[in-house]
Amino acid sequence: MSDRANFGHDTxxxxxxxxxxxTEARALVSGGTAGLGVETARSLAAHGAAVTLTARDMDRGETVAAGIRESTGNQAVDAMELDLASLASVRAFTDAYLARHDTLNILINNAGVMGCPELKTEDGFELQFGTNHLGHFLMTSRLVPALLKGAPSRVVALSSRAHHMAPVNFDDxxxxxxxxxxWVAYGQSKTANILFAVALDARLKERGVRAYAVHPGVIExxxxxxMDEADxxxxxARAEQIGNWRLKPVAAGAATSVYAATAPELENQGGIYLEDCGVAPIENESTSHGVRDYALELSTAEHLxxxxxxxxxxxxxF
Ligand SMILES: NC(=O)c1ccc[n+]([C@@H]2O[C@H](COP(=O)([O-])OP(=O)(O)OC[C@H]3O[C@@H](n4cnc5c(N)ncnc54)[C@H](OP(=O)(O)O)[C@@H]3O)[C@@H](O)[C@H]2O)c1
Known part of the structure; x- marks a missing residue:
């Protein structure tokens, strides 16, 4: 048995x-075609969950799903099309998902875009806020009936330590x-991911749906x-300033997501921010760890x- 008390950076x-x-759980992982999403989907499937991963490019999605079916022996893994930068796509995806499944136990809002040039979503929103926050906001809210049916169920929002860079600026x-x-746009979107977990948890916790925000670490x-050379x-320079800082392999990078989704010790908690497979402290100065208090404020979360x-x-x- 793993020593859960010693979970940390390398878990x-x-x-x-x-x-x-x-084996009784149904999971959905957004952005299951690359990086952390692939490993998150694989590990949940390896431990018996029925997993749907989402893809913008369905050829890529089908290939990843087939690879997971083969490596885990779990045939209950499939891919569905979703582009979070299009509200029409989010609505089409949630309609299709709910037509197939009326129950959802684990939702990992993993997909994300970082540090892109100034671009807009199909509906005219700044791309990082639109994709990372608004797309997931709409998707999750439309899936709440399935989460309620699957309760106890959990929603995990992939945030980032980059939330230290910016609160949500509602005026702009x-x-x-x-x-x-x-970078401010990425930070703002990642703060929004935490605030969303706070507001969702407050709305649904009495009915058995808990929500968590996660910083996965820094993973290639x-x-x-x-990112260009200047980035x-x-x-x-930032890494130098932080000092004692190490990259994580993908299997450790996805660990905090699956920890938030499954840890029995989190059963009576929610609306919190996790890093290195544990609950992070509120920290308004350090750039190396912790969660800013502005990201956990319930009134701000409700406003968002x-x-x-x-x-x-x-x-x-609901
Ligand atoms: N890696 C890190 O060091 C790090 C650190 C902090 C936080 N995070 C967070 O962790 C999450 C996963 O990141 P990652 O490192 O695994 O990134 P990644 O390798 O770039 O994977 C991102 C995933 O999101 C998908 N995606 C991007 N835009 C999308 C859209 N408009 N609609 C639907 N899906 C979209 C991508 O799909 P395509 O294959 O179609 O592009 C891909 O599957 C992100 O939310 C990120 O902010 C990562």
């Missing part, structure tokens, strides 16, 4: 899931006033696809919820 998905039987969500900064994946230099409903043009009465 892997399979160590987190050792001794945990997911799309950077039309302050001028676009790709395709997330860096938009790399910035990152190196209302603003998000207005932006996607749909309100939710």
């Amino acid at each position: 892997t998905t399979d160590q987190v899931l050792e001794g945990i039987d997911l 969500l799309d950077f039309s006033a302050r001028g676009y900064n790709k 994946t395709e997330l860096s696809r938009h 790399q230099a910035l990152l190196n 919820w209302q603003v998000s409903e207005d932006l996607v043009g749909e309100s939710f009465s």
Whole structure:
């Protein structure tokens, strides 16, 4: 049995899931075609869960799903099409998902885009806020009936330590006033991911649905696809400043997601931020760990919820 009390930076998905039987669980992982999403889906399937992963490119999605079926022997793994940068795609996906499954136990909001040039989603939102937050906001809210039916169930929002870089600026969500900064935009979207977990947990905890936000660590994946040399230099300088800092392999990077999704010791907690397979402290100064208090404020989370409903043009009465 894994020594759960000693989980930390190097703990892997399979160590987190050792001794945990997911054969009755149905899981959904957004962004299952690369990086952490592939390993998250694989590890959940390896421990028995029925897993749907989402893909923008269905050829890629089918290939990953087939690979997981083969490596785990679990045939209950499939791929479905989803582009979070299109509200129409999110609505089509959730309709299709709910037509197939009325129950969901584990939802991992994993997909994300980082540090891209100034771009808009199909509906005109700044791309990082639109994809990382609004797409997941709409998707999760539309899946709540299945999460309630599957209760006890959990939602995990992939955030990032980059949330330290920016709170949500409600006066200039799309950077039309302050001028676009790709890192502030990423940070804002990752703070929104935490606030979403806080608001969702507050709404649903009495009915057995708990929500968590996660910083996975720093892992070499395709997330860096938009980074140029100047970005790399910035990152190196920041790493230098933080000191004692190590990359994680993907199996350790996905571990905090599956920890949040399954750890028995989190049963009576939610609306919290985790890193290195544990609950992170509130930390307003350090750049090396912890969660900023502005990301956990319930009043801000509720405000973001209302603003998000207005932006996607749909309100939710659960
Ligand atoms: N890697 C790190 O060091 C790190 C650190 C902190 C936080 N995170 C967070 O961890 C999560 C996973 O990141 P990763 O490192 O695994 O990144 P990755 O390798 O780039 O994978 C991202 C996944 O998201 C999908 N995706 C991107 N845009 C999408 C859209 N519009 N609609 C639907 N899916 C979309 C990608 O699909 P395609 O294959 O179609 O591109 C891919 O499957 C992200 O939320 C990221 O912010 C990562």
